[in-house]
Amino acid sequence: MELIKEHPILEYKHGKEVVFTLDGKELKGYAGEPIAMALHANGVHIYRITPEMKRPRGFFCAIGKCSSCFMVVDGVPNVRTCVTPLEAGMKVETQHGKGLVPLEAQ
Amino acid sequence: MRKTLETELLVIGGGAAGLCAAAEAAGAGVKTTVIESDLHPGGQLVKQTHKFFGSKDEYAGTRGYKISDILLDEIKGLGDKVEIKTNTTVTAYYPEEGIYTAMKGEDEYYRIKAKKTIVATGAQERLIPFPNNDLPGVYGAGAVQTLMNVYGVVPGKKVVMVGAGNIGLIVSYQLTQAGVEVAAVVEAMPRVGGYWVHAAKIRRLGIPILLQHTITEALGDQTITGAVIQPLNDKFERVGEPQKIDCDVICMAVGLTPTTELFWQAGCKMLFVPQLCGHVPFRDNTMRTSNPDIWVAGDASGIEEASAAMVEGRIAGFSAAKALGKNMEQTKFDEYWKRLEHLRAGEVGEKIRGGICQVLSAGWEA
Numbered sequence: 001m002e003l004i005k006e007h008p009i010l011e012y013k014h015g016k017e018v019v020f021t022l023d024g025k026e027l028k029g030y031a032g033e034p035i036a037m038a039l040h041a042n043g044v045h046i047y048r049i050t051p052e053m054k055r056p057r058g059f060f061c062a063i064g065k066c067s068s069c070f071m072v073v074d075g076v077p078n079v080r081t082c083v084t085p086l087e088a089g090m091k092v093e094t095q096h097g098k099g100l101v102p103l104e105a106q
Numbered sequence: 107m108r109k110t111l112e113t114e115l116l117v118i119g120g121g122a123a124g125l126c127a128a129a130e131a132a133g134a135g136v137k138t139t140v141i142e143s144d145l146h147p148g149g150q151l152v153k154q155t156h157k158f159f160g161s162k163d164e165y166a167g168t169r170g171y172k173i174s175d176i177l178l179d180e181i182k183g184l185g186d187k188v189e190i191k192t193n194t195t196v197t198a199y200y201p202e203e204g205i206y207t208a209m210k211g212e213d214e215y216y217r218i219k220a221k222k223t224i225v226a227t228g229a230q231e232r233l234i235p236f237p238n239n240d241l242p243g244v245y246g247a248g249a250v251q252t253l254m255n256v257y258g259v260v261p262g263k264k265v266v267m268v269g270a271g272n273i274g275l276i277v278s279y280q281l282t283q284a285g286v287e288v289a290a291v292v293e294a295m296p297r298v299g300g301y302w303v304h305a306a307k308i309r310r311l312g313i314p315i316l317l318q319h320t321i322t323e324a325l326g327d328q329t330i331t332g333a334v335i336q337p338l339n340d341k342f343e344r345v346g347e348p349q350k351i352d353c354d355v356i357c358m359a360v361g362l363t364p365t366t367e368l369f370w371q372a373g374c375k376m377l378f379v380p381q382l383c384g385h386v387p388f389r390d391n392t393m394r395t396s397n398p399d400i401w402v403a404g405d406a407s408g409i410e411e412a413s414a415a416m417v418e419g420r421i422a423g424f425s426a427a428k429a430l431g432k433n434m435e436q437t438k439f440d441e442y443w444k445r446l447e448h449l450r451a452g453e454v455g456e457k458i459r460g461g462i463c464q465v466l467s468a469g470w471e472a
Binding site: 005006032033045055060061065073083084 | 143144145155169171193195211212213228230231233240241242243244245246248249252253254255257258259260261283284285328329365
């Protein structure tokens with residue numbers, strides 16, 4: 001993971017390391033930290049593809065306000081991954097387009 | 107089945123302003139609930155590694171993230187008077203019923219009924235238009251701080267910083283602390299907008315501050331591989347040769363705008379005030395908006411420093427507690443206003459004072 005090893009002021013206290021998947025591929029991250037941060041630490045920067053122009057999007061504000069980092073998490077689309085805590089075994093998927101809520105997807 | 111949470115005072119936003127508001131009101135005995143959308147309270151304070159300026163009363167000389175700890179300690183000392191709900195976002199206000207809706211995570215929705223509310227929703231990052239500004243790698247300055255200062259994630263290898271205000275300067279310095287190269291700071295204005303001391307720190311590290319320059323394009327197919335910058339003349343027209351800089355992150359520090367959706371939904375009287383960086387609610391000197399049940403504090407009332415947000419939080423918390431029938435010492439209120447005036451004094455406070463006078467109401471009719 002691309003983590004800061006030494007910092008002159010801060011000490012980082014990470015939680016428990018857990019395994020989750022991105023589009024089926026296993027990755028490691030820290031439980032309780034935002035999904036978007038875990039992805040970035042794994043070198044993943046594209047979180048969704050826009051509906052019309054098919055443009056790649058990553059995160060932008062990281063405080064749950066801008067909608068840029070929406071992904072499909074455990075089947076639920078439009079999850080703000082910058083403020084959603086990572087859990088062991090989470091199934092994270094790149095969101096293509098607007099996403100379908102589970103009811104529509106059935 | 108509808109779950110409704112009832113509380114005396116609802117504080118929306120657990121950052122610098124919201125925590126101070128909650129501490130003040132709960133200190134006077136008000137049952138207070140703080141709703142925070144992030145996974146931890148503290149707002150932008152938790153991302154600040156630098157020592158604050160301002161006045162001793164607002165923790166000058168203390169690093170931002172430690173101020174957050176101090177405020178949380180104060181709140182902890184108030185026992186069960188304050189409940190902080192993290193990972194919870196207020197999604198709407200329904201004025202007909204006086205009800206807020208909130209969601210915890212993605213699946214738990216509920217309603218909140220409060221006697222009084224303090225909206226301390228803070229601000230959001232601005233973006234300027236240029237081709238490819240939507241590509242991954244164009245990040246808000248706050249996002250870069252979150253990555254490196256809260257979660258210890260390396261934001262990138264090489265960064266172009268857009269904006270030489272205090273945030274652009276401070277985050278550039280913080281990037282070097284995290285071991286990330288800052289290629290340049292680009293600023294459209296002919297002068298540095300932030301404090302000289304911050305600018306001097308990054309100049310000493312050899313980072314160029316390119317005044318009268320703008321970003322004209324972000325380069326990259328899927329993610330950022332570079333930035334094109336170009337000099338500007340006094341009329342902000344592009345002149346001279348565009349220059350390509352290799353980078354994988356373009357950090358935007360081009361200002362913030364207040365987060366005000368809830369005021370609009372509540373029918374608060376609003377005004378666009380350029381000096382306060384967007385639409386803001388009118389308020390009286392107790393920070394009460396035109397809606398008698400709603401107060402405002404912090405960046406949601408206009409973009410200013412965290413120190414001012416903390417005092418505004420105190421004033422709003424004090425006033426809401428008073429409106430809830432608590433016996434409040436008026437001298438304390440006067441003292442808070444003295445502190446605010448001190449923070450806004452002189453040349454640096456001129457812009458803020460000019461903005462606030464446009465939305466400060468002498469008082470609301472009962």
